[in-house]
Amino acid sequence: MKKLKYLFLSALFLSVSAFAQDQNEKKERQPGHTNNNKFKQLYDEFSTPNMYRAASGAPGSAYYQQQADYKMDIQLDDTNAKLYGFETITYTNNSPDNLNYLWVQLDQNMRAKTSLTPLIQDDAAQPADTPGNFANKYLTDAFDGGFNIQEVKDTKGNALPHMINQTMMRVEMPSVLKSGESFSFSIKWWYNINDHVNGRGRSGYEYFPEDDNRAYVIAQFYPRMAVYNDVEGWQNSQFWGRDEFALPFGNFEVNITVPEDHILDGTGKLTNRKDVFSKEMMKRYEQAKKSYDEPVVIVTQDEAIAKLSTKATKTKTWKLYAENVRDFGFATSRRYIWDMMSVKIGNKDVMAVSLYGKEGNPLWEDWSTKAVASTLKSYSRMTFDYPYHKAISVHAKEQGMEYPMICWNYGRPDKDGNYSDRTKFGMMSVIIHEVGHNFFPMIVNSDERQWTWMDEGLNTFVQYVAEQDFGKWYPDALSEGQTAYPSRRGPAANIVRYMGGDQDYIAPIMTKGLNTYQFGNNAYGKPGTALNILRETVMGPELFDYAFREYSNRWMFKHPTPEDFFRTMEDASAFDLDWYWRGWFYTTDYVDIGVKEVKKYFVSNEPNAEIKKMAEQRGMKLSDLPPLVFFVEEGTDDFDTNLKGKSALENSKTLNEYVMDNFTAEERAKIKEPKFFYKVTFEKPGGLVMPIIVEYTYADGTSKTETYPAQIWRLNDKEVSKTLATEKEIVSITVDPKLETADVDTSNNSWPREMKASEFDNFKQQNKN
Numbered sequence: 001m002k003k004l005k006y007l008f009l010s011a012l013f014l015s016v017s018a019f020a021q022d023q024n025e026k027k028e029r030q031p032g033h034t035n036n037n038k039f040k041q042l043y044d045e046f047s048t049p050n051m052y053r054a055a056s057g058a059p060g061s062a063y064y065q066q067q068a069d070y071k072m073d074i075q076l077d078d079t080n081a082k083l084y085g086f087e088t089i090t091y092t093n094n095s096p097d098n099l100n101y102l103w104v105q106l107d108q109n110m111r112a113k114t115s116l117t118p119l120i121q122d123d124a125a126q127p128a129d130t131p132g133n134f135a136n137k138y139l140t141d142a143f144d145g146g147f148n149i150q151e152v153k154d155t156k157g158n159a160l161p162h163m164i165n166q167t168m169m170r171v172e173m174p175s176v177l178k179s180g181e182s183f184s185f186s187i188k189w190w191y192n193i194n195d196h197v198n199g200r201g202r203s204g205y206e207y208f209p210e211d212d213n214r215a216y217v218i219a220q221f222y223p224r225m226a227v228y229n230d231v232e233g234w235q236n237s238q239f240w241g242r243d244e245f246a247l248p249f250g251n252f253e254v255n256i257t258v259p260e261d262h263i264l265d266g267t268g269k270l271t272n273r274k275d276v277f278s279k280e281m282m283k284r285y286e287q288a289k290k291s292y293d294e295p296v297v298i299v300t301q302d303e304a305i306a307k308l309s310t311k312a313t314k315t316k317t318w319k320l321y322a323e324n325v326r327d328f329g330f331a332t333s334r335r336y337i338w339d340m341m342s343v344k345i346g347n348k349d350v351m352a353v354s355l356y357g358k359e360g361n362p363l364w365e366d367w368s369t370k371a372v373a374s375t376l377k378s379y380s381r382m383t384f385d386y387p388y389h390k391a392i393s394v395h396a397k398e399q400g401m402e403y404p405m406i407c408w409n410y411g412r413p414d415k416d417g418n419y420s421d422r423t424k425f426g427m428m429s430v431i432i433h434e435v436g437h438n439f440f441p442m443i444v445n446s447d448e449r450q451w452t453w454m455d456e457g458l459n460t461f462v463q464y465v466a467e468q469d470f471g472k473w474y475p476d477a478l479s480e481g482q483t484a485y486p487s488r489r490g491p492a493a494n495i496v497r498y499m500g501g502d503q504d505y506i507a508p509i510m511t512k513g514l515n516t517y518q519f520g521n522n523a524y525g526k527p528g529t530a531l532n533i534l535r536e537t538v539m540g541p542e543l544f545d546y547a548f549r550e551y552s553n554r555w556m557f558k559h560p561t562p563e564d565f566f567r568t569m570e571d572a573s574a575f576d577l578d579w580y581w582r583g584w585f586y587t588t589d590y591v592d593i594g595v596k597e598v599k600k601y602f603v604s605n606e607p608n609a610e611i612k613k614m615a616e617q618r619g620m621k622l623s624d625l626p627p628l629v630f631f632v633e634e635g636t637d638d639f640d641t642n643l644k645g646k647s648a649l650e651n652s653k654t655l656n657e658y659v660m661d662n663f664t665a666e667e668r669a670k671i672k673e674p675k676f677f678y679k680v681t682f683e684k685p686g687g688l689v690m691p692i693i694v695e696y697t698y699a700d701g702t703s704k705t706e707t708y709p710a711q712i713w714r715l716n717d718k719e720v721s722k723t724l725a726t727e728k729e730i731v732s733i734t735v736d737p738k739l740e741t742a743d744v745d746t747s748n749n750s751w752p753r754e755m756k757a758s759e760f761d762n763f764k765q766q767n768k769n
């Protein structure tokens with residue numbers, strides 16, 4: 001009889017839930033209804049794993065990459081701002097495929113007169129423009145900065161047929177380049193160097209009219225091999241000026257001839273230091289090798305200033321050799337001050353280096369080299385020991401750009417040497433960021449042309465960690481009243497404005513940079529923050545850091561794709577992250593989770609109205625019901641105020657009897673006696689699924705934080721409930737109390753609803769102004 005009653009009751013509950021399920025299924029079965037479950041695995045989006053790229057996210061057993069080695073003689077004509085080069089490329093085909101032609105990148109052609117870049121800009125006239133911009137646009141002919149390709153020849157001196165399509169040059173070889181074979185050919189070229197301050201661009205010179213000198217930061221200055229691989233074939237997507245580069249690794253032997261009074265630094269080891277350094281410079285250099293705390297000045301400000309009044313007519317050749325780099329850049333001027341400091345990375349000494357004009361001081365002599373050293377330590381901890389022997393930070397106006405071992409950075413005090421916090425932290429952050437790019441994408445060599453976020457996003461994430469380290473290691477760098485480095489990107493709250501903004505101007509992270517809106521937020525801010533949230537809030541640093549290091553090490557000196565990253569993070573952590581990648585990287589959904597409703601219950605021995613109604617509907621007598629523990633909601637008609645303040649055992653005779661019958665005296669002594677029962681309903685107006693982080697605060701002032709994993713949303717994307725049994729009364733409930741999920745609307749995050757204007761309303765209000 002007892003059994004029957006239970007069956008009857010469970011049938012009653014089952015039929016209620018079956019009805020709800022039935023409704024859901026009806027929706028699912030509508031024709032054309034696709035499976036939009038947010039926890040669906042990414043099989044549709046990912047390509048099938050293969051011999052080249054394994055399902056684990058590691059390089060596959062047949063993984064290969066091409067090699068491009070360069071020998072170059074470069075000549076700077078400082079008087080006319082022209083650069084001349086003769087290069088020999090040896091290209092090794094490690095792919096299993098035979099190649100009929102090679103693709104070479106001619107990035108400078110973006111500045112050619114025939115460039116299509118200006119023609120794809122939507123440039124409706126603005127209400128006002130700077131005189132410089134105006135003059136460039138309407139008063140002068142476009143600058144002619146394209147490559148002049150003088151010859152393309154094989155090693156026997158025979159001209160090779162070649163065709164130039166905008167920024168890409170196809171070179172035909174005398175015969176098919178078979179798998180495993182190498183082919184050497186040479187290119188002779190020159191181009192007009194652009195003014196990077198007035199014409200923009202990531203390479204060029206800054207002109208100083210007061211002393212008639214230039215400071216050159218030179219990059220993508222030579223015809224560079226395109227990448228050929230298993231995912232793109234030839235990556236010959238054009239350079240429009242925005243999306244950066246895809247480059248194979250190789251060894252570089254580069255001789256650069258510049259005026260004798262210039263100093264120069266660039267990618268690679270200086271192999272003729274004794275020829276280009278004075279005795280005094282050599283002495284200071286030896287000191288720098290042993291200085292781990294303070295930079296040693298190799299060329300002083302006074303020495304740099306002394307050179308400004310004359311110009312050398314003779315030249316000097318600086319010889320650099322770099323192994324296993326994907327690119328080459330250099331900086332040269334007679335204006336530069338030069339300092340260096342050693343930094344221990346693992347058991348190796350690395351030289352942290354800075355080059356800057358006098359206008360960079362006092363900021364640059366104080367902080368540049370220390371920021372370089374600090375960055376190398378932080379990134380090495382998060383990834384792998386920095387493998388190169390030096391890292392250089394060059395001061396260049398309005399620049400922030402990276403190359404192997406060398407980068408250009410902005411941050412200039414005013415003429416009197418004063419600077420704002422904005423200038424100071426802008427300078428430190430850009431140095432940390434650009435030096436950090438040595439790791440992503442110079443060493444973990446992703447395809448920047450296609451996946452902007454893989455270099456900028458991963459790098460912005462580690463930059464945040466490195467900035468926080470820098471603030472701790474160099475508290476003197478902080479301003480008065482600051483206790484931590486004021487990072488602009490990384491904290492969840494800082495991405496709220498972007499993610500909660502106008503959906504018409506937001507693109508998924510998995511979009512080619514050229515085609516996205518709000519480039520900085522799309523390529524840097526959102527992916528950087530997404531990874532920070534993943535680390536600090538979703539996975540926890542222990543699981544995340546191991547997996548992130550695994551990714552970095554698996555793909556060090558190789559070419560990863562987004563899937564290799566996504567897969568490795570799961571493979572190394574046993575953390576199913578498909579939902580996270582899907583939501584944050586493939587959609588423009590945002591986070592908005594709140595408390596919809598809280599109901600308070602007490603336990604009773606009397607059937608509540610709901611049960612009575614259910615029994616009536618089914619034609620059951622209340623006496624037919626098995627022994628039950630009833631919940632009665634406070635404030636409803638059948639609520640008896642006598643129930644308040646007593647435990648469940650006190651209020652329910654049935655429960656008491658059950659406990660007496662089924663628990664030993666010893667067990668009874670340990671039994672919990674909850675007095676309060678709450679059904680908390682959480683709502684999710686936002687599209688992103690995220691863990692629900694909830695802080696419950698009790699009447700005695702104590703609180704407890706509970707995190708419900710994101711999977712709580714797997715069967716209902718709109719709302720979910722939890723029932724809590726507590727000994728103490730709950731007085732408030734707050735979702736995401738530390739603002740760590742980038743919740744765009746916090747007005748629904750607390751119960752009882754706070755009366756004050758929410759942050760979101762403030763933010764909306766601000767947007768209107």
Ligand SMILES: [Zn+2]
Binds near residue numbers: 433437455459
């Ligand atoms: Zn960057």
